[in-house]
Amino acid sequence: MQKRGAWLAMAQEVGLQYEPVAEIGGGAYGTVYKARDRLSGQFVALKSVRVQTDQDGLPLSTVREVALLKRLEQFDHPNVVKLMDVCATLRTDQETKVTLVFEHVDQDLKTYLEKAPSPGLPASQIQDLMRQLLCGLTFLHSNCIVHRDLKPENILVTSRGQVKLADFGLARIYSCHMALTPVVVTLWYRAPEVLLQSSYATPVDIWSTGCIFAEMFRRKPVFCGESEVDQLGKIFEVIGLPAEEDWPTDVTLSRRNFSPVNHRPITDFVPEISPQGADLLLEMLAFDPLRRISALNALDHLYFQEG
Structure with missing residues (x-):
């Protein structure tokens, strides 16, 4: 009964144009619905969030983030999911429900990997998926967007094998909502600087991409920590404990909290990867974000010349 109530509420809030047909997922950002656009007949994905409003309406930060996502639509990038519409409904004087309408893709990379026989x-398919992922990421980074929550569930794969990055920018839009919601967000793809609560920028997405790259071969995550400290420990078991001079200075967690361990060959953890693939992976999993390869430079790596 509760689910039906949520369904009806969603239908009322997005108006007459979008007809919810199925609940397709939930997570940190709330429930996601598959819906049909009555005007075009196309299926879309609806994602909603409640945002606190001031006396002038929507918070300026939310307006700014949504406007940026809408601006990207004009570029029509093949590896970025399209934001097709935005619906806002005033719930109370202090709260507005914002529903983002995205193009719908049937499966994410997590499902795609699970279904692979x-x-x-x-190897050639992994190379193609990685190239597309990095093309989408290069586009986002060139438009000053840091995804911040890149993981297999946020990478969509069409039936023709086309990769589309989803949920970029949502981490900022939903940050107020997240603070009010008891959600469990996976740590497995988080960069060390995020785990250490240091300052961060686009290299966080490259770290996540490296974790996903390894997972495409392993078919399971490479770092499965249960807390920030545990996650860092799992990372250091692979890349080794960083040198004292590489440890960020603006963090409360000391390097002395971790046992000294040397790095192990990455092929111990991803044995199926080629030598050039292993080299690219290590450049993505550099502890120091300033030494981490960029998405643009990664596309020029010799790994993508393997045939």
């Missing part, structure tokens, strides 16, 4: 995806 044993022994997993061919």
Whole structure:
């Protein structure tokens, strides 16, 4: 009964144009609905959030973030999911429900990897998926957007194998909502500087991409920590404990909290990866974000010349 109530509320809030047909997921950003656009007949994905409003309406930060996402639509990038519409409904004087209407893609990378027959995806297919992922990421970064929450569930794969990045920018739009909601957000793809609560920028997405790259071969996550400290420990078991001079100075967690460990060959953890693939992966998993390869430079790596 509760689910039906939520369904009806969603239908009322997005008006007559969008007809919810199925609940397709939930998570840190609330429930996601598959809906049909009555005007075009196309399926879309609806994602809603409640935002606190001031006396002038929507918070300026939310307006700014949504406007940026809408601006990207004009570029029509093949590896970025499209924001097709935005619906806002005033719930109370202090709260507005904002529903973002995205193009709908049937599966995410997590499902795509799970459905791959044993022994997993061919090397050429992983290379193609990675190239597309990095193309989408280069586009976002060139438009000053840091995804901040890149993981297999946020990478969509069409039936033709086209990769589309989703949920970029949502971390900022939903940050107020997240503070009010008891959600469990996975740490497994978080960069060390985020885990240490240091300052961060576009390199956080490259770290996440490296974790996803390894997972495409392994078919399971490479770092599965249960807390920030545990996650860092799992990372250092692979890349080694960073040198004292590489440890960020603006963090409360000391390097002395971790046992000294040397790095191990990345092929111990991803044995199926090629030498050039291993080299690219290590450049993505550099502890120091300033030494981490950029999305644009990654596309020029020799790994993508392997045939």
